[in-house]
Amino acid sequence: MERVIVVIGAAGGIGAALVARMAGPGVRLVLSGRRAEPLEQLAASYERAGLGIA
Numbered sequence: 814m815e816r817v818i819v820v821i822g823a824a825g826g827i828g829a830a831l832v833a834r835m836a837g838p839g840v841r842l843v844l845s846g847r848r849a850e851p852l853e854q855l856a857a858s859y860e861r862a863g864l865g866i867a
Contacts, residue, residue, distance in 0.1 A: 815865070819843040824851035832859070841865035 818835050822828035824846035832842055836859055844866060846852050856866040 815839055815841055817841045817843060819845065821845045823855065824848050829855065836864045
């Protein structure tokens with residue numbers, strides 16, 4: 814069963830640290846934040862690693 818975790822403020826600081834900590838098999842992360850470019854870069858790096866980002 815896949816878990817969905819929503820991280821608000823995922824572009825930096827504690828939010829980015831939470832994303833790094835929670836990313837893994839069976840987890841789909843939903844990233845939210847005010848700045849689109851850092852979110853897109855973060856999502857792309859996790860997608861390249863084969864981890865689920867929405």
